[in-house]
Amino acid sequence: MYQYWLRFFGLLRKHLFGGFVLLIMLIIGNLGALASPYFLKVIIDKVFGEGDFQLLIQIVFSLLGLYVLRVGANFYADYLYTKISNKITQELTEKLFSHMLKLPMFYFKVNSVGSLVYKINNEVSQVRRAFTGSIISMINSIITIVGLTVLMVLLNLELFIIICLLYPLLILITKYFTPSIKTIIENTRKEESDFLAFLTERFSNVKFIKLFYSHEYEGFLMKNRINRIIDLNLKSTILTSGSNNLSVLLLAFIPLVVLVYGGKQVLESIITVGTLIAFLQYANKLHEPFRNIVSLYVDLVKTSVSIKRIYDVLDEPIDLESASDELIEMGEICEIKFEDVSFAFNDKQVLNKINVIFEAGKKYALVGKSGSGKSTLIDLLCKLIKEDSGSILVNNIRLNEIKTKHWIEKLAVCSQDYFILNGTLYDNLHYGNSSVNKSEIDAILDQMGLSSDDSDTFSSKTLGETGSTISGGQRQKIAIARALLRNPEILIIDEATSELDSLSEQKVFEYINNQPTIRLVIIISHRLSSIQFADEIILLDEGKASEVNSIKEHISMKGGFYKLFKNQLVNSEVARDM
Ligand SMILES: Nc1ncnc2c1ncn2[C@@H]1O[C@H](COP(=O)(O)OP(=O)(O)OP(=O)(O)O)[C@@H](O)[C@H]1O
Ligand SMILES: [Mg+2]
Incomplete structure (x- = not known):
């Protein structure tokens, strides 16, 4: 599977500069959002603790500057990723379409029109959705987690180690559910693609259905197909929601553990109140990106299935006509x-x-x-x-x-x-x-x-x-x-x-x-x-x-x-x- 992702990201080669600028914008946008708890600590410990009003004014201006920078970075990042993702998916669609047209006739005899349309339409749409949604959210979440990790380590290493002990469990939960989710997604894709093939075939031959007066029979076939898709969707929801909610439950423990352990340290005057409040805020912020990663993971599995189905077509050997450039041109036919x-x-x-x-x-x-x-x-x-x-x-x-x-x-x-x-x-x-x-x-x-x-x-x-x-x-x-x-x-x-x-x-x-x-x-x-x-x-x-x-x-x-x-x-x- 990884090789498919590598090939897919290979499409980014043409957009390296844009991708790099996008990454910088995302880093600015995300890290900017992490500054406020640290400033809060300084306000509690220094401004109120030591009565430094001058420092408060400096902090307010810094926060304002940071805010403007974040807004600018977020705006430009939105523009850039829409542009890059659209270009990449457009390129992929073009590549897929022209490759399909070059495939041997036999390929079209054994693959239904509906399944081919599904590949160009739905699979590529899934990739585009992933690009504009999950991949960017994933990058945002990773940047936020890295930023939070650094800030929490700087604030209090001991508290951070306690948090870390809970995270391997999250990975285990995700790993446990993934294989079944992947199989269900693959089956759903196949079922949906067959469904489109069924519709194309029926509407292309509607006259035949009328002449055989087979409306009821067709309705029965349609109902069976829909039931199979509903069944798969329900199974998929049980698994994805199960894994998401288990992770949420686990994540909810983290701030509570920090409160108990950190509160004890404050009472023993090992850390300041400002540090505990800032740490708690960071610990709470971890919740969101981790939850995102868990649910985005499922979306990325869906995208992996789409990418694989797209590359399976692109890997089909093309027709003899494109075999060589050294083919002969010829004169009049005798x-x-x-x-x-x-x-x-x-x-x-x-x-x-x-x-x-x-x-x-x-x-x-x-x-x-x-x-x-x-x-x-x-x-x-x-x-x-x-x-x-x-x-x-x-x-x-x-x-x-x-x-x-x-x-x-x-x-x-x-x-x-x-x-x-x-x-x-x-x-x-x-x-x-x-x-x-x-x-x-x-x-x-x-x-x-x-x-x-x-x-x-x-x-x-x-x-x-x-x-x-x-x-x-x-x-x-x-x-x-x-x-x-x-x-x-x-x-x-x-x-x-x-x-x-x-x-x-x-x-x-x-x-x-x-x-x-x-x-x-x-x-x-x-x-x-x-x-x-x-x-x-x-x-x-x-x-x-x-x-x-x-x-x-x-x-x-x-x-x-x-x-x-x-x-x-x-x-x-x-x-x-x-
Ligand atoms: N995609 C396919 N897969 C398997 N067999 C096929 C396929 N296409 C055609 N055939 C078979 O190849 C044989 C020759 O088909 P072909 O279409 O060349 O016949 P034809 O002489 O043109 O017939 P007609 O006069 O009915 O048009 C037939 O027996 C047909 O069943
Ligand atoms: Mg014929």
Whole structure:
């Protein structure tokens, strides 16, 4: 755990000067507050004891000066720690977010959106709260305790030793409770993060819940989750409050012990009344910082859990794309070759030593049963996942050696799970295409039939989360328009025309056919109408690319393709022409 804290404090490196000034301000602010009991002793013993009025005036002015200094120091410390803590947490958020985006696709397949949001939002907030609250209070408390210790030792060593005998007990109490508190906090975090994941999933699929009329069942699931969180919170409160209150009880003994032992010394004229009163005041002041440390300790344990969860993500190895700076940039694409490429999800062998060649200037259709690995093959081609064995060669260069940024610029993918921003149509089309101008956008909208689909308001209204305010076909048209605006060399359409009416689909393919900059098109579809533009059809079956032919060859062979499309072929023009 300590190594996580060390790494976290490593973030302070950039703010060393500010941190140093902050420490000085905190020292001034805290030690200034400790001066008054000492002055009280001097007033009782010297001013009243010896009748020195001049000294009283000097003390009053000193106290006034000290007060002004403390206020100034406290104010500047507040400003500084807010600034430093915000900068550090902002840096941490940025670091976490950009690291997460670089993680392999697989990470996102096994971690829910809610748990990722929780990490960026709640865990980082806990760290920020700790910074602006507990860490600073901890430093304040430590400074106060050190100051009090020095002052009490100077006032009366014997009384101080008596106090010290009680403190090890405090440490023992805290140590006894900590491991259980830590486990409960870890469990609570996990439960809360799952809870957020549950909510995100439910609200993203509310239509499904309505269609299954499963409100009651969802309410039951929610209730169970809430009960588990309440249970954990109660356990945590019992432990933290138990340890806090035991410590408070122990701390309450200290001034009483000082009163008895010190009172006896005053009666025996070993110490003055002023010394006893000042010592008692210091002993009472110890109460607060010690109590703070005990309760802040729990908060710091919570923060430790957050820091660990944050660094666990930061320690996840990032994607192959960032592996090296010495990757190759390449020219125009002539050929993409899959050589004995295999890929498995856990134990499931999806692609098994597959061999396929895509040549520039051609349009390919990738077909196969659901789950045959079509989208997986495209993910490999887009460097979203990495092959287990074999190699993907682009112009005879291994894909892994090509700079991802450079490679992705050549591609445009309309995938099955395309992304619609909760922004306007223009925001969506500009995403990743910042250099395109309005006339290019208008031209493509016209081509996609989007301008005629909709009134003027369509272009200015927001499309809702995941495009919830527009139709499925409109969403697909936007996704295709956005892909085409990239001016790609390779265009991949993975089931992204499935919701278009046949006329719109035909217009889209005609447009694609007339784009001279597109050198290679790969279409994945279960619909014959979508693949009939293809020059070659690749059939994926049992992890292999079993047939690579033109559509007519496929039909005459009466192989896997024919079986797959048999029903659709009955009324198709292609089949009739044969
Ligand atoms: N994250 C994952 N974890 C485990 N298995 C997965 C994962 N993603 C996909 N698979 C499995 O990999 C296989 C291939 O999936 P893929 O999405 O490539 O199929 P597909 O040919 O595109 O199917 P469809 O036509 O239905 O889109 C499927 O059997 C699927 O269950
Ligand atoms: Mg698919």
